[in-house]
Amino acid sequence: MIRRIPILPTLIVALAVGIMIWLGVWQLHRLQWKEALLARYTQAQASSAEVAWPRDPADVTGALFHHSRFTCVEVLGRTAISGRNRKAEPGWAQTARCRVIDDSGGGGGEALVVLGWSRDPGEAAWAGGEVRGVIASAGGNSARLIADPPVAGLQASATPDPRDIPNNHLAYAVQWFLFAATATIIYAIAVRKRLKP
Numbered sequence: 001m002i003r004r005i006p007i008l009p010t011l012i013v014a015l016a017v018g019i020m021i022w023l024g025v026w027q028l029h030r031l032q033w034k035e036a037l038l039a040r041y042t043q044a045q046a047s048s049a050e051v052a053w054p055r056d057p058a059d060v061t062g063a064l065f066h067h068s069r070f071t072c073v074e075v076l077g078r079t080a081i082s083g084r085n086r087k088a089e090p091g092w093a094q095t096a097r098c099r100v101i102d103d104s105g106g107g108g109g110e111a112l113v114v115l116g117w118s119r120d121p122g123e124a125a126w127a128g129g130e131v132r133g134v135i136a137s138a139g140g141n142s143a144r145l146i147a148d149p150p151v152a153g154l155q156a157s158a159t160p161d162p163r164d165i166p167n168n169h170l171a172y173a174v175q176w177f178l179f180a181a182t183a184t185i186i187y188a189i190a191v192r193k194r195l196k197p
Contacts, residue, residue, distance in 0.1 A: 005191055013187045017180045024176035031169035041065045041162035050132075053100065055109045057141035065162060068145060069132035070111060072098035078123050084158045085117040092121045093157050095144070098128060112144040116154025124152035136160035 044065040053070045054063040076097045083093025094115045113131055115124060131147050137160070138144040150156045 005195070010187075010191075013183060017183050020176045020180035020183065024173045024180065027169045027173035027176060031167070031173065034165075034167045034169055037061075038162050038165060038167060041165070045134075045162060051135075053109075053111060053145070054135070054143055060135075060137070060141050060143045063135045063143065064137060065160060066135050067132065067148075068135050069130060070098075070100040070145070071130045072096065072100055072111070072113065072128035074099040075126065075128050076110065078126075080118075080121040080123065083114070083117055086156045086158055088158065091117050091119045093117055094124050094126075094152070094154055096126060096128075098131075112138055112142070114144055114146045114157050115152055116147055116150025117157040118154050124154055126152035134159050 041064060048067060051063055051066040051068055053068050054060045076099055078094070078096050080092040080094050082090065084090055094117070096113045096115055098111050098113055100109055100111045113133075114136075115126055115131075118124065129151075131145060131151060133145045133148040135143050136146050146157055146159055148156065148159065
């Protein structure tokens with residue numbers, strides 16, 4: 001009896017291995033993209049130049065870690081969330097949601113401001129006004145301004161740092177390549193056993 005390599009299982013394994021290799025290559029491309037992005041953020045962090053507050057969610061990524069300012073013409077809401085100060089001590093980040101205008105006189109938008117840090121979660125007295133600081137991510141395509149200097153007698157909150165952004169694309173790429181190699185080896189062993197007389 002002639003034993004043959006099974007066609008359909010071989011095609012399925014080959015397709016799976018090809019997809020895993022493609023995912024590994026894609027992660028390597030993501031690694032290059034992430035390194036370029038982090039380099040841009042590091043450069044923005046080192047610059048003292050100000051950029052306009054990003055009103056459009058599509059502009060947030062390009063504005064992160066830059067300095068900006070606007071005028072809070074109305075405080076729409078206040079809260080305190082867990083946060084750290086510049087000494088990395090735990091406490092409360094005092095935040096305000098504002099209706100804002102910027103230097104160009106544009107208005108009508110809203111912005112989240114981290115006013116500063118305190119040990120007490122009680123709200124600090126702040127009725128609005130000009131605020132300047134560093135643009136940080138607020139999750140998704142939204143931004144918040146970390147006030148620098150802090151307002152309302154608060155201490156400075158920890159500033160965002162590009163080094164805190166995970167960059168594990170190389171590990172993911174290696175993982176996909178190892179999956180592909182493992183699947184190939186296991187399948188080769190299975191076929192070899194099947195073909196043995």
